Amino acid sequence: MKNKYLSYLLLVFIAGLWSCSEDNDVFEQTADQRINETVATYQQELVAAQYGWKAIIYPAGGGVYSFYFKFNDQNRVVMYSDFASESAVTSKESSYRLKAMQTPSLIFDTYSYLHVLADPDGSVNGGSNGDGLRSDYEFSFNNDSLNTENITLTGTKNQSKLILIKATQEEAAAYGNGGLAKSLLFSNISKYLTYFKRVTIGGVVYEIAVNQSARTVTLNWLVGTTVNSFTTDYYYSSTGVSFITPFVNGSQTITGFTDLTWDESRLSLGMTAAGNKVTVVEAAKPLKVDIAAARRWWTFAAEKGSYWVSLTGFTSEGKEDFFGVTSIPNFYYLLFFPAIASSSGTTYDAFAAYDGNDLMGPAVVPSFKTDGRVTFSVLGQYGTNELMNTKVQAQVEEVNGYYLIQTSEITYDMVSAKDGRTWITWLYPWE
Structure with a gap:
């Protein structure tokens, strides 16, 4: 027992010598000193990038x-x-x-372009009131973020992701010479008057849709x-549009679009993709019609005893809310309510505006065509709203009908089969 006690004291003594030895001290700095040194390293790295980031x-x-x-x-x-074009x-x-802070942090502490994304006023950035786009302007450095080219950070409030990549001399010059603004010419694709747009790259015809x-x-x-489909996030660079995920089709790889041009008089967007100079052209119908989409759209809401809504009505001739339905007093939304009621043995739907109390617009009966189109005939009207019962009704019963394009599990675009120049977006908000 005595020997065991002496052995224990010897171990304690050795441990004490170890902890007091400067040569064997595991941490020669305090935790604060270590984190401050890391912060200084990041500061030096940010500043040392000769051509910026x-x-x-x-x-x-969402978005990039x-x-x-x-x-x-x-x-x-x-x-x-x-x-934006100005920024x-x-x-x-x-x-x-x-x-x-708890981790080394980068804080943009006066209002800047970065704050625009995080602004809680939805009118500033198109986001929701109270949240904006749920972006950040205070970021923490990821533990493994520092290398010779990239720095990765995470927003402290909303956990948005920020990646810094060292710019080259050519890229820095391009930003200063308006290269980013030239890249924004791509946004003019929204000015095309048809819903459907196509581009031929390396002999392959692609239908292109941009959100x-x-x-x-x-x-x-x-x-x-x-029909094969590929979707990627994109952002604007100093030289064009860059894909987050490159598109690969056989031997063809597309990383984005460069050399963008826009002809306002012709509403024509030109660009280079995978080394090919191409032009986006209009199309009146889909590359291939989803012949089951129209009935699938109708059945989805009908089986739930519910309805689709549109916040902006029809887009036509390049103008959103072409008929001005949002100007209806106390306008909530347009709705399409399938199988809302029956009369004289005929089941009909409501294609109407809703003001919080009443429906206004035509009662319609759908007809599903074998080629995938749906047409509507008018059975009667709800209410006495002149706009809904004249201009909107005339559009609804357009004889050529509509294609339905499913854009997500709960959204469809209903596009005029006449020429593809008029469409409405339907959202199912109850899921």
Whole structure:
């Protein structure tokens, strides 16, 4: 027992010597000293990038946006942003600081282009009131983020992702010379008067659809009689449109679009893709009609005893809400309510505006065609709203009918089969 006690004391003594030895001290600095040293390393890295940083941010609210940052050692940063045409050509200087919080953090502490995405006023950025696009302007450095080219950060409030990539001399010059604004010419694709648009790249015809709010590009193409589809997020760079995920089709790889041109008089967008100079052209119908889509759309809501809604009505001739339905007093939305009621043995649907109390618009009966179109005949009217019972009704019963394009599990676009120049987006908001 005595020997065991002496052995225990010897171990304690050795451990004490170990802990007091400067040569064997595991941490020669305090935790605060270590994190401050890391912060200083990040500061040096940000400033040392001679040509600044390209930046890609993924707000928690969706979408992808690009920036250019040039940091200096006086805690000032100059930036450009692809959010709008003005921010693409006009540099903005603001302050930043690095701070040792729970983790090393980068804080943009005066209002800047970065704050526009996070602004809680939805009218500023198109997001929801109270949240904006759920982006951030305070970020923590990821533990493994520092390397020779990239720095990865995470927003402290909304966990949006920010990636900094060292810019080249050519890229920095392009940002300063308005290259980002030239890339924004791609947004003019929304000015085409037809819903359907096509582009031929390397001999392959692609149907191209762009969601500028979500910042996504979709390419559809035929392999035999089968429609293949590819969708990727995109952002604007100093040289064009960059795909987050490159598109590969056989030997063809498309990483984005460059050399963008726009002819306003012809409403014609030109660009280069995979080394091919191409032009986006209009189309009156889908590359291949989904012949089951119209009935699938109708059945989806009918089986639930519910309805589809549209917040903006018909888009036509390039103008959203072409008929002005949102000007109806106390307008909530347009709705399409399948199988809402029956009369004299005929089941009919409501294609009507709703003001919180009443329906206004035509009662219709659908006819599903074997080629995938749906047409509507008018059985009667709800209410006495002149706009809904004249102009909108005339559009609804257009003799050529409509194609239904499913864009997600709960959204469809209903496109005029006459010429593809009029359409309405239906959302099922009850899921």
